Amino acid sequence: MTERQLWERYKKYLCGVESVGLTLDVSRMNFAEDFLERMRGPMEKAFDAMAALEKGAISNPDEKRRVGHYWLRAPELAPEPALTKEIQDTVAAVRAFSEDVHAGRVKPPKADRFTRVLLVGIGGSALGPQLVADALGTAVDRMQVFFFDNTDPDGMDRVLAQLGGTLAETLTVVISKSGGTKETRNGMVEAERAYQQKGLEFGRHAVAVTGEGSELDRYAKKGNWLRTFPMWDWVGGRTSVLSAVGLLPARLQGLDIDGMLAGARDMDVATRERDMLRNPAAMMALMWFHAGNGRGQKDLVILPYKDRLLLLSRYLQQLVMESLGKEKDLEGKVVNQGLAVYGNKGSTDQHAYVQQLREGVSNFFATFVEVLKDREGTSMRVEEDFTSGDYLLGFFLGTRRALFEKGRESMTLTVPDVSARTLGALIALHERAVGLYASLVNINAYHQPGVEAGKKAAGAVLELQRKVLAKLRGDKAKGHTAEELATAVGSPDEVETVFKVLEHLAANADQGVKREPGANRFDTRFRAG
Ligand SMILES: O=P(O)(O)OC[C@H]1O[C@](O)(CO)[C@@H](O)[C@@H]1O
Numbered sequence: 001m002t003e004r005q006l007w008e009r010y011k012k013y014l015c016g017v018e019s020v021g022l023t024l025d026v027s028r029m030n031f032a033e034d035f036l037e038r039m040r041g042p043m044e045k046a047f048d049a050m051a052a053l054e055k056g057a058i059s060n061p062d063e064k065r066r067v068g069h070y071w072l073r074a075p076e077l078a079p080e081p082a083l084t085k086e087i088q089d090t091v092a093a094v095r096a097f098s099e100d101v102h103a104g105r106v107k108p109p110k111a112d113r114f115t116r117v118l119l120v121g122i123g124g125s126a127l128g129p130q131l132v133a134d135a136l137g138t139a140v141d142r143m144q145v146f147f148f149d150n151t152d153p154d155g156m157d158r159v160l161a162q163l164g165g166t167l168a169e170t171l172t173v174v175i176s177k178s179g180g181t182k183e184t185r186n187g188m189v190e191a192e193r194a195y196q197q198k199g200l201e202f203g204r205h206a207v208a209v210t211g212e213g214s215e216l217d218r219y220a221k222k223g224n225w226l227r228t229f230p231m232w233d234w235v236g237g238r239t240s241v242l243s244a245v246g247l248l249p250a251r252l253q254g255l256d257i258d259g260m261l262a263g264a265r266d267m268d269v270a271t272r273e274r275d276m277l278r279n280p281a282a283m284m285a286l287m288w289f290h291a292g293n294g295r296g297q298k299d300l301v302i303l304p305y306k307d308r309l310l311l312l313s314r315y316l317q318q319l320v321m322e323s324l325g326k327e328k329d330l331e332g333k334v335v336n337q338g339l340a341v342y343g344n345k346g347s348t349d350q351h352a353y354v355q356q357l358r359e360g361v362s363n364f365f366a367t368f369v370e371v372l373k374d375r376e377g378t379s380m381r382v383e384e385d386f387t388s389g390d391y392l393l394g395f396f397l398g399t400r401r402a403l404f405e406k407g408r409e410s411m412t413l414t415v416p417d418v419s420a421r422t423l424g425a426l427i428a429l430h431e432r433a434v435g436l437y438a439s440l441v442n443i444n445a446y447h448q449p450g451v452e453a454g455k456k457a458a459g460a461v462l463e464l465q466r467k468v469l470a471k472l473r474g475d476k477a478k479g480h481t482a483e484e485l486a487t488a489v490g491s492p493d494e495v496e497t498v499f500k501v502l503e504h505l506a507a508n509a510d511q512g513v514k515r516e517p518g519a520n521r522f523d524t525r526f527r528a529g
Pocket residue numbers: 122123124125175176177178179180181184237238322448451
């Protein structure tokens with residue numbers, strides 16, 4: 001295709017949402033002229049399924065749940081008035097609580113004000129808040145937000161070190177929909193101990209966002225925490241950023257949550273459009289389908305040319321892959337669906353993996369994100385007539401062209417700026433694209449059965465460790481090999497896991513397990529004491 005033909009194609013297919021200033025350009029996706037016509041029927045069905053979902057159908061059949069994230073930004077659309085009220089009350093409560101914190105009406109016992117937030121959560125209970133905090137944060141935010149998003153002890157130590165002497169002014173927000181996620185529980189326990197070590201009462205510094213009656217909810221009540229905000233079963237973790245999960249930390253930080261909600265609401269209105277050529281979420285879903293043959297055969301590379309959108313790919317990775325990566329379709333047939341997502345930011349990536357994108361294995365398509373506004377205020381000229389932002393545009397357009405020359409497809413999302421409205425709109429756009437695409441490939445986008453297998457297996461490892469430790473402690477006189485211990489605890493076939501557990505225990509002196517070298521690595525003997 002010549003540059004002139006691309007220009008014509010650009011004009012023909014450009015899909016815009018006036019109210020948020022966003023456009024989607026699919027001209028560099030090589031779909032055949034009749035592709036859209038062929039997809040009209042399936043897309044009609046996807047629109048029907050989406051309309052039913054928004055009206056409150058059980059769209060997550062495996063878990064028998066409704067799927068209500070679109071109601072979060074348009075509470076009046078919730079299927080019952082009680083739900084409308086709950087959503088509205090929660091946003092009002094987030095606002096009021098944050099104001100009280102900022103004004104010092106809700107204050108820590110040993111400082112004048114809370115100045116920091118430590119958010120403890122994982123997956124959908126952290127990725128959205130992290131994206132929002134990084135995309136919209138400034139040096140003069142009301143509060144600075146820190147994260148425990150793993151059960152890595154060193155990771156938590158690092159964050160606590162950054163918080164330094166400010167724990168007395170730190171409000172900890174523990175977020176878990178289920179209230180039973182172990183990584184989050186561990187983060188909470190470690191945070192609680194850090195407060196205690198400073199002579200601070202944790203409950204006076206803690207807030208929870210969780211489902212009613214969950215383990216976390218009960219713990220918060222027992223510990224007399226400052227406040228609990230609700231998380232509902234009809235909001236999935238990966239689509240929860242516009243519930244209290246994302247709104248509370250954002251508002252505490254001082255960010256414009258009304259703007260985020262309005263941007264998402266406007267995008268929702270635009271993506272309810274049934275003319276697919278005028279609906280960017282439908283077009284995006286269709287492009288995903290085209291690129292990967294409806295089988296996820298190509299990966300999606302997210303390339304925002306803006307530092308503030310660095311975490312967009314990480315956020316979308318969960319939203320897309322946890323939603324679409326499914327073994328079975330809605331009829332129970334094995335389909336192994338999915339769409340792999342990765343990315344970072346331009347132009348930085350041009351000096352990293354873009355080499356492979358252009359010349360290596362052709363197993364991807366890209367979404368470029370272009371932000372028109374360079375910065376607040378004026379830009380200096382780094383050369384006569386050129387700003388740094390001109391270079392950023394040049395590198396984006398140059399890379400896009402270089403990829404296309406080699407037959408590598410891409411879409412371009414253009415937004416006016418990185419504002420609360422734009423971010424809300426980008427999130428809503430991708431949520432809707434995921435839902436529509438899931439219908440096109442006939443899967444349930446709203447459950448995550450695959451994650452359970454890893455959790456169960458991890459539980460079994462910890463149980464094995466318990467038995468191994470009991471054995472070692474009961475027989476301190478001599479050392480044991482992994483083989484001996486695995487047999488002794490009744491799991492001879494689990495010897496590799498036992499060996500890994502022993503190596504880990506021995507590498508951490510505080511666990512009280514010593515190693516005695518043997519003739520080779522696998523003859524190493526382990527002893528308690
Ligand atoms: O909010 P929770 O219940 O702690 O779950 C955190 C994350 O864990 C998952 O359930 C996967 O294990 C995600 O879907 C979810 O976002």
